[in-house]
Amino acid sequence: MKKISVEDKTQIKQLLYAGNVFGIKGDRFKSFGGFQLWWYDRHLDVCSYCESHWSDGRKRIHQCSLNRAARTLWHNRNSLFLRHKHLDEDKRLMSAGHLAHAGQ
Numbered sequence: 001m002k003k004i005s006v007e008d009k010t011q012i013k014q015l016l017y018a019g020n021v022f023g024i025k026g027d028r029f030k031s032f033g034g035f036q037l038w039w040y041d042r043h044l045d046v047c048s049y050c051e052s053h054w055s056d057g058r059k060r061i062h063q064c065s066l067n068r069a070a071r072t073l074w075h076n077r078n079s080l081f082l083r084h085k086h087l088d089e090d091k092r093l094m095s096a097g098h099l100a101h102a103g104q
Helices: 009-017 066-075 091-102
Strands: 022-025 035-041 046-053 056-064 080-082
Touching: 009 022, 009 035, 009 066, 035 066, 046 066, 056 066
Parallel strands: none
Antiparallel strands: 022 035, 022 080, 035 046, 046 056
16 A cells, blocks of 8 residues: 555546456454455446454445545545555455445
């Protein structure tokens, strides 16, 4: 993960659409080295985010629109990181998003 600065929500959407995975760094997140991971699945046309809190060790995957994801990531832009590994290189993350989508 590397710290990133973004210009606006449009840039966030472009990076998500290109297969990048964002991380929001926070003390409340247990998994992924203290990050909440965000990605966009073009095949399902949905953004997913995975989080795990210290009070509850389970990894939970939630889904939302690309606009909502950009809004949330923009709001947290001061603690925003970009993952080195793209979504298409991480089959576990992709399959977790697909399973969450199928369960809805």
